[in-house]
Amino acid sequence: MTLWNAVLLAAIACLALKGIGYLVPPSVLEAPRPARISDLLTVALLAALVAVQTFASGQDIVVDARVPAVLVAAGLLWMKQSFLVVVFAAAAVAALLRLLGVAA
Amino acid sequence: MAEASIDSAEQVRNARREAIGVALATSAYGISYGALAVAAGLDIWQTCVLSLVMFTGGSQFAFVGVVAAGGVAALPSAIASAVLLGARNIAYGIRMSPVIGSGFWRRAGAAHFTIDETVAVSLAQTDRRARLVGFWVTGIGIYIGWNLSTLLGGILGDVLGDPKTWGLDAAAAAAFLALIWPRIKQRQAIAVAVGAAFVAAVLTPVVIPGMPVLIAAVVAVVVGWFNWFSGPKEKTA
Numbered sequence: 001m002t003l004w005n006a007v008l009l010a011a012i013a014c015l016a017l018k019g020i021g022y023l024v025p026p027s028v029l030e031a032p033r034p035a036r037i038s039d040l041l042t043v044a045l046l047a048a049l050v051a052v053q054t055f056a057s058g059q060d061i062v063v064d065a066r067v068p069a070v071l072v073a074a075g076l077l078w079m080k081q082s083f084l085v086v087v088f089a090a091a092a093v094a095a096l097l098r099l100l101g102v103a104a
Numbered sequence: 105m106a107e108a109s110i111d112s113a114e115q116v117r118n119a120r121r122e123a124i125g126v127a128l129a130t131s132a133y134g135i136s137y138g139a140l141a142v143a144a145g146l147d148i149w150q151t152c153v154l155s156l157v158m159f160t161g162g163s164q165f166a167f168v169g170v171v172a173a174g175g176v177a178a179l180p181s182a183i184a185s186a187v188l189l190g191a192r193n194i195a196y197g198i199r200m201s202p203v204i205g206s207g208f209w210r211r212a213g214a215a216h217f218t219i220d221e222t223v224a225v226s227l228a229q230t231d232r233r234a235r236l237v238g239f240w241v242t243g244i245g246i247y248i249g250w251n252l253s254t255l256l257g258g259i260l261g262d263v264l265g266d267p268k269t270w271g272l273d274a275a276a277a278a279a280f281l282a283l284i285w286p287r288i289k290q291r292q293a294i295a296v297a298v299g300a301a302f303v304a305a306v307l308t309p310v311v312i313p314g315m316p317v318l319i320a321a322v323v324a325v326v327v328g329w330f331n332w333f334s335g336p337k338e339k340t341a
Contacts, residue, residue: 003171006179007150010167011157013183014190018160019215021197022204029202037328040296041195041321042223046284047297048304048320049162049220053277056308056316058173069274070281077285083122087129090278094271 065103069094112231119234123225123241129279130161130221131249136272137164138257139264144172148258155254159247160219161276163190166313181312188314192321196223203227203235217243224283295333299323 029035054070055061069090076086097103134155141151146168154164163186170182196218203226204214217239226239257264267273288294300320307316327333 001176001179003146003150003176003179006171006183007146007153007167008157010163010183010186011154013187014158014160014163014193015216017187017190018193018197018218019212021194021199021218022201022211022215024198024201026202029198033329033331036331037325038195038199039227040293040324040328041192042199042227043284043287043293043296044300044321044324045192045195045317046220046224046280046287047300048317050277050280050284051301051304051320052308052316053273053280055305056313058169059309059313061305061308065271066274066277069271070277073278073281077282083125083279083282084129086282087132087275087279091133091271091275094274095269096271098269098271 062104065094065097068097068103112233115229115231115234116237119225119229119231119238120241122228123238124245126221126225126242126279126283127245127249129275130246131253133272133275133279134161134250134253135257135260135264136267136270136276137161137168137250138254138259139261139267140165140172140257141168141254142258142261144168145175146171148255151258152251152254155251158186158190159216159250160190160193161250162192162220162317163187165276170313185312185314188312188318191318192220193218195321196220199223200226200239203232203239205236214239214243217247219243219246220280220283221246224287228286291335292327292331292333296324296327299327 029038054066055063072093073086073090076089138151141154142148154167158164166185166189167182170178170185174181197215200214200218200223204211222239222242225242226235229235229238264270284297288297300323303323304316304320307319
């Protein structure tokens with residue numbers, strides 16, 4: 001398999017996955033149970049992504065500069081700061097800690 | 105009546121402002137994707153095709169991450185990781201389908217823009233029109249910004265060095281936290297978020313990349329099925 005084959009195959013597969021959800025008839029979500037589950041699914045997926053983005057390095061769990069950065073982000077969110085402020089502050093905290101050699 | 109429409113216009117304005125903020129910040133860490141992809145051995149065209157066609161950040165990072173670690177021999181698992189991570193967009197599509205409405209081209213366009221950020225911004229709104237504005241402004245904004253920053257990151261990759269130096273990995277984590285923040289007000293959502301984060305972290309060393317996030321989704325299915333942790337105040341869904 002060439003790199004190009006893999007790029008195109010993966011890209012088209014991901015594009016197709018996005019379309020599948022729209023083919024499910026909306027009436028499926030009218031009952032309370034499926035509606036509740038589909039709402040909670042988006043919460044679960046985002047929460048899992050937060051965990052993986054914060055602690056995963058390949059298949060290892062590590063505690064590095066991302067952890068204090070995410071804690072600062074949480075504090076700023078608590079103070080109702082905007083998305084932009086939160087994301088840039090997190091990047092700045094991680095970059096600074098690494099620059100100072102305090103965290104990996 | 106007049107009061108209701110003023111309120112709605114206000115909500116639409118808020119949704120637009122929020123969408124632009126999310127689009128700008130997300131686009132900024134597209135630079136990190138572009139730089140990582142080129143460092144992993146993709147050429148600039150392959151890097152850009154993934155942003156244009158795949159257009160789902162988690163899968164793109166997973167793909168180039170696996171290629172960087174394993175080279176050409178790892179291509180099948182690179183594809184598998186991208187697809188596994190992209191599978192969450194099925195859940196997002198089911199949820200967004202009734203919000204988007206009818207019309208083939210509108211739905212096809214919406215499907216391509218169905219990613220973490222657009223769904224999160226849209227569902228954080230309560231007004232119907234604000235949900236639509238939030239979705240489309242975020243989607244179009246990120247599509248333009250993400251593809252431009254991918255190109256920029258790919259070109260500048262060698263100059264920038266390791267994206268971690270700039271804290272771009274922490275930016276991605278903070279962005280997901282900011283996206284989930286407005287959604288975790290009720291006890292049930294908080295329970296699901298904590299449970300899913302725990303499951304994903306515990307499974308990371310055990311299963312291949314992409315799987316922890318998907319398996320964590322089971323937490324939502326179980327809690328939602330049995331309606332556990334539903335607060336006494338929870339009347340509206």
